[in-house]
Amino acid sequence: MDSRTKGKTVMEVGGDGVAVITLINPPVNSLSFDVLYNLKSNYEEALSRNDVKAIVITGAKGKFSGGFDISGFGEIQKGTRKEPKVGYISIDIITDLLEAARKPSVAAIDGLALGGGLELSMACHARISTPGAQLGLPELQLGVIPGFGGTQRLPRLVGLTKALEMILTSKPVRAEEGHSLGLIDAVVPSAELLTTARRWALDIVERRKPWISSLLKTDKLPPLGEAREILKFARGQTRKQAPNMKHPLMCLDALEMGIVSGPRAGLEKEAEVGSQVISLDTTKGLIHVFFSQRGTAKVPGVTDGGLVPRKIKKVAIIGGGLMGSGIATALILSNYPVILKEVNEKFLEAGIGRVKANLQSRVRKGSMSKEKFEKTMSLLKGSLDYESFRDVDMVIEAVIENISLKQQIFADLEKYCPQHCILASNTSTIDLNKIGERTKSQDRIVGAHFFSPAHVMPLLEIVRTNHTSAQVIVDLLDVGKKIKKTPVVVGNCTGFAVNRMFFPYTQAAMFLVERGADPYLIDMAISKFGMPMGPFRLCDLVGFGVAIATATQFIENFPERTYKSMIIPLMQEDKRAGEATRKGFYLYDDKRKAKPDPELKKYIEKARSISGGNVDPKLVKLSEKEIIEMTFFPVVNEACRVFAEGIAVKAADLDIAAIMGMGFPPYRGGIMFWADSMGSKYIYSRLDEWSKTYGDFFKPCAFLAERASKGAPLSAPVEQARSRL
Numbered sequence: 001m002d003s004r005t006k007g008k009t010v011m012e013v014g015g016d017g018v019a020v021i022t023l024i025n026p027p028v029n030s031l032s033f034d035v036l037y038n039l040k041s042n043y044e045e046a047l048s049r050n051d052v053k054a055i056v057i058t059g060a061k062g063k064f065s066g067g068f069d070i071s072g073f074g075e076i077q078k079g080t081r082k083e084p085k086v087g088y089i090s091i092d093i094i095t096d097l098l099e100a101a102r103k104p105s106v107a108a109i110d111g112l113a114l115g116g117g118l119e120l121s122m123a124c125h126a127r128i129s130t131p132g133a134q135l136g137l138p139e140l141q142l143g144v145i146p147g148f149g150g151t152q153r154l155p156r157l158v159g160l161t162k163a164l165e166m167i168l169t170s171k172p173v174r175a176e177e178g179h180s181l182g183l184i185d186a187v188v189p190s191a192e193l194l195t196t197a198r199r200w201a202l203d204i205v206e207r208r209k210p211w212i213s214s215l216l217k218t219d220k221l222p223p224l225g226e227a228r229e230i231l232k233f234a235r236g237q238t239r240k241q242a243p244n245m246k247h248p249l250m251c252l253d254a255l256e257m258g259i260v261s262g263p264r265a266g267l268e269k270e271a272e273v274g275s276q277v278i279s280l281d282t283t284k285g286l287i288h289v290f291f292s293q294r295g296t297a298k299v300p301g302v303t304d305g306g307l308v309p310r311k312i313k314k315v316a317i318i319g320g321g322l323m324g325s326g327i328a329t330a331l332i333l334s335n336y337p338v339i340l341k342e343v344n345e346k347f348l349e350a351g352i353g354r355v356k357a358n359l360q361s362r363v364r365k366g367s368m369s370k371e372k373f374e375k376t377m378s379l380l381k382g383s384l385d386y387e388s389f390r391d392v393d394m395v396i397e398a399v400i401e402n403i404s405l406k407q408q409i410f411a412d413l414e415k416y417c418p419q420h421c422i423l424a425s426n427t428s429t430i431d432l433n434k435i436g437e438r439t440k441s442q443d444r445i446v447g448a449h450f451f452s453p454a455h456v457m458p459l460l461e462i463v464r465t466n467h468t469s470a471q472v473i474v475d476l477l478d479v480g481k482k483i484k485k486t487p488v489v490v491g492n493c494t495g496f497a498v499n500r501m502f503f504p505y506t507q508a509a510m511f512l513v514e515r516g517a518d519p520y521l522i523d524m525a526i527s528k529f530g531m532p533m534g535p536f537r538l539c540d541l542v543g544f545g546v547a548i549a550t551a552t553q554f555i556e557n558f559p560e561r562t563y564k565s566m567i568i569p570l571m572q573e574d575k576r577a578g579e580a581t582r583k584g585f586y587l588y589d590d591k592r593k594a595k596p597d598p599e600l601k602k603y604i605e606k607a608r609s610i611s612g613g614n615v616d617p618k619l620v621k622l623s624e625k626e627i628i629e630m631t632f633f634p635v636v637n638e639a640c641r642v643f644a645e646g647i648a649v650k651a652a653d654l655d656i657a658a659i660m661g662m663g664f665p666p667y668r669g670g671i672m673f674w675a676d677s678m679g680s681k682y683i684y685s686r687l688d689e690w691s692k693t694y695g696d697f698f699k700p701c702a703f704l705a706e707r708a709s710k711g712a713p714l715s716a717p718v719e720q721a722r723s724r725l
């Protein structure tokens with residue numbers, strides 16, 4: 001393979017007259033332009049050769065194809081690659097050359113056929129798959145649309161409703177379900193895949209099996225009136241669920257065109273829309289997220305040194321509260337035997353009960369069988385002492401945020417755990433060096449910061465001190481992957497990456513309401529921006545106890561940029577502490593539905609009189625855009641500090657941390673990506689202006705000032721950061 005080319009196809013013609021074309025582009029045989037153009041040449045050759053009767057397309061090394069090469073979109077966005085003629089691949093190659101060929105083709109699918117991979121297979125005249133193969137059109141998740149005919153062929157193979165479900169949710173189906181849906185013609189063991197596909201192709205030639213062009217099928221399509229109703233409903237749902245994104249609706253336009261005006265018109269619409277979506281900002285953001293998410297496990301100086309993760313056979317967790325039980329759940333769900341330690345029988349029982357409840361909720365929802373529940377629970381053992389810690393490979397401490405308690409625990413762990421055992425803390429704010437102060441095991445102390453609920457939330461902040469060994473990081477990255485978390489490796493500091501970025505977000509919101517802004521309008525503007533909820537609703541959900549404890553850490557560590565609002569402490573005094581007490585910034589009914597509380601004004605006014613601030617007429621009438629900027633630019637400012645200090649090694653890691661830890665909308669690409677879309681100069685100028693009017697909370701940091709002075713992107717690598725990694 002030429003070093004500049006990306007992937008290829010190879011064709012072998014057998015004595016039976018079947019040409020087998022193999023897609024080769026590791027690791028997932030993505031369809032790069034090189035692969036697609038090679039496929040075209042192979043096809044033309046196969047069609048012109050007299051010794052070829054039929055064609056089989058397959059993928060190398062147990063994977064059919066993970067779809068179009070996603071980096072190709074980036075090349076087109078950046079202008080480093082010229083766009084092919086609209087419809088060239090989907091119409092000229094896949095439809096007119098492949099599907100309309102006078103020789104039949106069969107797709108032999110092993111492992112996965114996603115996106116363009118599935119679309120290519122749907123243009124074949126039959127599809128044979130191995131058991132369990134994943135089949136799906138996940139394009140919308142990337143901000144693009146199925147662009148190789150998927151919007152036309154999938155509804156014709158599986159029906160409109162199922163096709164809409166698969167396309168709109170981006171969720172794949174397994175081969176077995178694909179078979180029952182009519183997407184797959186036969187499911188056979190891996191060893192029989194190619195022979196079956198070859199035979200099937202010859203059977204089509206001999207007319208023993210039907211020669212089906214998916215595009216021409218109509219039997220699964222509903223009558224036009226019904227189809228229009230289904231599409232209308234889908235549009236309504238899409239507008240509700242993805243109000244800030246255009247591409248799902250554009251995808252529906254292509255689907256509708258095919259149903260109303262026929263598949264050729266549908267293909268043309270798909271090609272036109274497919275080309276337009278590539279330049280949407282939301283698409284750029286989502287593609288950035290795809291690669292950034294995979295990049296978080298690549299840590300310079302750690303994962304590039306050839307270290308192999310050690311096998312973690314048993315894990316112990318200290319503390320069976322909300323966090324400890326969530327972490328235990330995540331681990332046993334991935335088959336790790338777990339010991340849960342508590343201080344007394346009552347707490348232990350409660351901790352085990354929480355794990356049980358977490359799993360039972362899966363059984364209730366039908367995503368876990370009773371047998372699997374029993375088997376998973378059997379991996380959990382309770383303990384009241386450290387005796388059973390003698391053969392554990394990793395301990396995760398998850399007790400309350402109390403430094404001396406944690407110090408004592410780590411000193412005990414050093415006595416009872418084996419020498420190689422990883423000693424992790426789930427602290428969300430406390431300096432790990434302090435936690436390990438009473439031990440000589442600094443090299444194996446690490447932060448494993450999960451987010452609540454730990455068995456659901458996808459992020460794992462792995463916190464490394466100056467002493468933590470690279471091996472320990474590699475081990476924890478491996479555990480993170482096995483328990484299906486996205487890890488972000490960060491340096492040690494108060495709040496690490498996520499909580500440090502979170503802090504100014506809620507602080508800015510408190511500042512704005514004290515100066516006269518309406519908290520409910522702020523929450524609304526922020527939800528419209530794409531956050532799962534606004535800062536006030538979030539404080540209610542987290543509870544004021546946690547909010548105050550976290551704020552205290554920040555006030556102590558970053559006093560110069562803390563806005564000290566008394567709103568939350570005043571409400572706490574009155575025993576309104578958030579959703580758990582049914583009263584916080586909102587009032588909550590029996591069904592936990594939130595409604596605004598007119599009494600809130602009283603607390604805001606009292607807090608305002610304590611802080612000595614005045615209502616600012618400008619802030620009373622903020623536009624939605626101004627609300628977003630005044631709450632998120634301080635977050636960008638803090639992210640810049642985190643990046644400049646080397647707490648995060650890549651800006652993209654902060655993007656993922658913000659998306660998965662704060663709920664920042666993925667289609668905005670993450671906090672730094674979003675900031676760069678506005679430019680460092682603009683953000684600096686806004687913060688600078690506010691800091692002159694409203695004080696140091698808004699003061700732009702030196703890093704931001706420097707980048708703005710050069711007009712440089714905030715995400716450009718930090719050259720001489722004082723790296724903590």
Ligand SMILES: CCCCCCCCCCC[C@H](O)CC(=O)SCCNC(=O)CCNC(=O)[C@H](O)C(C)(C)COP(=O)(O)OP(=O)(O)OC[C@H]1O[C@@H](n2cnc3c(N)ncnc32)[C@H](O)[C@@H]1OP(=O)(O)O
Pocket residue numbers: 027028030031066067068069070071076083084085086087089112114115116117119138139142144145146147148150274275278291294295
């Ligand atoms: C005229 C207008 C212009 C026209 C342009 C041309 C037309 C374009 C039309 C496109 C039509 C098509 O409909 C669009 C697509 O097909 S988009 C792609 C759809 N596919 C996907 O979304 C699948 C994405 N991948 C995954 O979900 C997973 O990677 C996986 C395949 C399930 C494998 O998962 P796992 O085993 O966990 O491995 P990783 O996720 O870690 O991935 C391993 C590495 O592979 C890279 N990867 C994966 N998929 C792709 C891909 N499609 N393209 C490029 N690279 C891919 C991934 O980044 C990892 O790389 P590293 O190891 O380097 O990190």
